[in-house]
Amino acid sequence: MSAEIMRALQPDQQRLLQAINDLANIVEPDTPGWTRRFPSGAYLRGREWLRTRMQNAGLSTRIDAAGNLLAERAGSADLPPILIGSHTDTVLGGGRYDGILGVLGAIEVAQCLDEAGVTLRHPLIVADFLAEEANDYGISCVGSRALAGNFKPEWLDRTLNGLTLADAIRAVGGTPEALGTPLASKGAVAACLELHIEQGPVLDQRGKLLAAVNGIVGIQRGTLVLQGQPDHAGTTPMELRRDALATAAVIISTLEALCRDEPQAVGTVGRLEVSPNQSNVIPGTVTLTAEIRSLDAEILEHTWQALWEAATAAAQQRGVALELLALTSTPPALAERWLVDLVHQVCRRLDDGAIVLPSGAGHDSSQLAQLAPTAMIFVPSIGGRSHCPEEATTPEHLVLGVAALAHAVVAVDQALDAEGHGQ
Ligand code: GLV
Ligand code: MN
Numbered sequence: 001m002s003a004e005i006m007r008a009l010q011p012d013q014q015r016l017l018q019a020i021n022d023l024a025n026i027v028e029p030d031t032p033g034w035t036r037r038f039p040s041g042a043y044l045r046g047r048e049w050l051r052t053r054m055q056n057a058g059l060s061t062r063i064d065a066a067g068n069l070l071a072e073r074a075g076s077a078d079l080p081p082i083l084i085g086s087h088t089d090t091v092l093g094g095g096r097y098d099g100i101l102g103v104l105g106a107i108e109v110a111q112c113l114d115e116a117g118v119t120l121r122h123p124l125i126v127a128d129f130l131a132e133e134a135n136d137y138g139i140s141c142v143g144s145r146a147l148a149g150n151f152k153p154e155w156l157d158r159t160l161n162g163l164t165l166a167d168a169i170r171a172v173g174g175t176p177e178a179l180g181t182p183l184a185s186k187g188a189v190a191a192c193l194e195l196h197i198e199q200g201p202v203l204d205q206r207g208k209l210l211a212a213v214n215g216i217v218g219i220q221r222g223t224l225v226l227q228g229q230p231d232h233a234g235t236t237p238m239e240l241r242r243d244a245l246a247t248a249a250v251i252i253s254t255l256e257a258l259c260r261d262e263p264q265a266v267g268t269v270g271r272l273e274v275s276p277n278q279s280n281v282i283p284g285t286v287t288l289t290a291e292i293r294s295l296d297a298e299i300l301e302h303t304w305q306a307l308w309e310a311a312t313a314a315a316q317q318r319g320v321a322l323e324l325l326a327l328t329s330t331p332p333a334l335a336e337r338w339l340v341d342l343v344h345q346v347c348r349r350l351d352d353g354a355i356v357l358p359s360g361a362g363h364d365s366s367q368l369a370q371l372a373p374t375a376m377i378f379v380p381s382i383g384g385r386s387h388c389p390e391e392a393t394t395p396e397h398l399v400l401g402v403a404a405l406a407h408a409v410v411a412v413d414q415a416l417d418a419e420g421h422g423q
């Protein structure tokens, strides 16, 4: 990339911060933090705002069958597009940057390419992938899964407050009937890049400003339903109890111990429902959601297996029935070496200390990596905080991340050969 293009590619800090502020403030009423979950009214309003923002940036927009909102900038050659973007849904009580930085930063990239007079060979698509966060339908990365062909049509019948997933996809303009087959085939996309906050402490603690991401953890997540028996808490002898919560306690501490003993895995039970949830009644039913993450597929598999064996033994010992409802099973995604090296080089031009890091958070890029060479860029999260209202990144680091994305797009556009391989 010429020094002249490098100098000319300058994101507009004021415009970027204004956009982040505007979208972050479209939130669900009566929820903590900055909440905009799929398929809430706030999510739909955010989408409408975003479509206008894309159009005002001179991009032509469309919504694909999975409900992904896509905005295109033309390229000069007849080539598959480079895809850049992220998501605009949040967790309950989430922050202001997870996801939206990658989408609004991508729009800003398209605008600053225009302003710098840069024509890319490849078309550029800015994407807001539908519903990345694990939602109450029990599925994460809905839109990017569908693009990569990992969406199961039977999920469409899952229902939340009377609304099927098919209805929810239709409500954002998608065509759920078309989701039986992958929306894109290998080769239909030249490369994917996603800018994101790190959501962890490494950059902040080490005083680094940018990271090129070389891999994303795989995730095994499932709901365990424990069916014991509700009985009187005073009169039922300990050996006659079928206590679903005492069983859950063993499962939770086993998960913690397994992942403390295995430095390459982390595990969490983040959700628990207890019934009847009364102080003087033995818990009859517990539903808990457990997940394990690792960059190593074998470690992921055998740690999950060990958890399941321990859960089965704990349930049998207490006369509690145990059922597993599988949720996510996403394999680890490792980025192609040439692309990580290229993105790292670009980052080092903007911050000499830029590092290479794996991601412990899940991302749409895990799915996209199955479709095309895919890499991510991280900017620091202050104090490593994320998935909470305190999530923050300085304005300077937000802008630096967008500049790195813009430079990476130009570098990838130049590096890809006609077959879509790095040169
Ligand atoms: C998504 O943010 C995840 O890592 O769960
Ligand atoms: Mn995210």
Ligand code: MN
Residues within 6 Å of the ligand: 091, 098, 133, 387
């Ligand atoms: Mn998230």
